[in-house]
Amino acid sequence: MIKPLEGVTVVEFAGLGPAPFCGMLLAQMGARVICIGREGAPPPSGPLARGREYVALDLKRGEDIARALDLIASADALIEGFRPGVMERLGLGPEVCHARRASLVYGRMTGWGQTGPLAHTAGHDINYIAISGALHAVGLAGGDPVVPLNLVGDFGGGGMLLAFGVVAAILRARAGGEGCVVDAAMTDGAAMLMSMIYGFQAAGHWQDARGVNLLDGGAPFYRTYRCADDRWIAVGCIEPQFYAAFMKGIGAEDLLDLPQRDRAHWPRLQARIAGVIATRTRDEWAALFAGSDACVTPVLSLAEAPLDAHNTARGAFAKSGDAWAPECAPRFVGYGQAEEVK
Template sequence: MIKPLEGVTVVEFAGLGPAPFCGMLLAQMGARVICIGREGAPPPAGPLARGREYIALDLKRGEHVARALDLVASADALIEGLRPGVMERLGLGPQVCRARRAPLVYGRMTGWGQNGPLAHTAGHDINYIAISGALHAVGLAGGDPVVPLNLVGDFGGGGMLLAFGVVAAILRARATGEGCVVDAAMTDGAAMLMSMMYGFYAAGHWQDERGVNLLDGGAPFYRTYRCADNRWIAVGCIEPQFYTAFMKGIGAEDLLELPQREKAHWPRVQERIARTIATRTRDEWAERFAGSDACVTPVLSLGEAPLHAHNTARGTFVEADGAWAPQCAPRFVRYAQASGEVDKAT
């Protein structure tokens, strides 16, 4: 089993959401992650707490701060998700920690960042993605903005980018002997995740409104449709050959006479597809398109997804203590295995 971060040590200060997600990613990649929690509080639990060593300290006591600094002194990186200034008040700020270990990478996870007018203001994922433009872009035409869970701010634009930043900074530290602070702000990360949409918008290929564009549900060939059993399928046949396969699959070949990318035709095409899809159940459509390139998949619930044949074949989820949890991603495959079967554990 390849563990690319084997030999890396990370000290994590226990928190909620994106910072623990970062710690989980680093641990799953093979890093030794030592989580410092609050004395008297229960140890972190659940999928985000996987793969840690845990130590409880009272960071209001000088001797416990000293113990934390001793751990930092032998670590490659530190990650924390507290408000700006809290670690400094605890005596564990970047300058103090750097004095103990010059190559230390100091990863900081916040919503607004370490500076800026909102840096010391409370907020949550929904607030951070709101000022990035991401929240405005998600939703049905003419409808309210739709909250995309807390995937865009906390996890995609937060914890995952913190993990990327920490690993990048560790590579730099090993080459130069000099650590640095990684200032990971969810506002920055969510905006960066919107790079392609901002590019489309600048080029005049994206309207600044919801549900009328190629990838936001506006296109009839890239959206979800309700089936006869009130479940859903996802259709993503963007390319012409896939679009043709889909239209033939639902018996709507006559619609192929209309230019696929001509928006004036989209309402008519969408209405016809919706009527047709509503005549069969989700699983009937999934079976109808199985093995085709029409880009049609069932929309699975949290209970169904771990049992899907593709997910079980790849070991995408693991069952522990009677519950399913996603496995480590991405996979790391030895060259000798690259053209054959991949070990689920790698």
């Protein structure tokens, strides 16, 4: 498998959630990631800790600070996820590290960012996505905002964008020899992930309310439905030809006379579809639509997803001991080569 970041060295300061996720991504892409943890603490474990070298240091001791600086001096990038000012108080702030290596990329992962009125306050994913507009947009019509796990702030808007920023800054440093600080804030990242939705709203195609829009469960052709066995299918037949295939598949061709995008008809369409879907089990519907373009899939549990035929064929999950863990993504394949599946 191609490892595009081979030859890149990253020093990571052990933490929780988004910064380790960034370190995992960089390691899986081939970077050498040296994780500095606290002396006396167990090394990080679990899927986010994969692919690291681990060094335990006591950063209250001058000799261990010097050792950390030696590691940083030979690295392409540093990533840390502490509150603003913590690394500076340790004597490992950007200016000190830049003096040791001018091309160093200094990646900083925080919830609120290095500046702004909230920069020094505590928070978690739910708080960061709340002020971005993302949390308000998720949920059923007339219901409460629904927390989308911690995917939007911690990982999508946090660790993933930190990894992107670090790699972009490394390319810049290699071209010009000068590093920079990557200020990755989950509030900024969550807002950026909402770019398309803000664009829809600006164009008049999105109501600032939950569960009444095209992609938030408001459309009868883009939502989940409960089946006879109290499991669920996901329906995403946005395009007319896919919508027609779905409606024919459930025996509701008569409803194709109603304009698909006319919101006035959505309650009637949803009620009819829900009634039909409730007559069969999830797996019966999955079998009926298998291989079709109706955009229907079973909603799989965490236990079921690693065993799914498509995920198995792709090698999307691998066993780590007795537990499943997602594999590296995306894949890198040489031109003219067959993709390797583990």
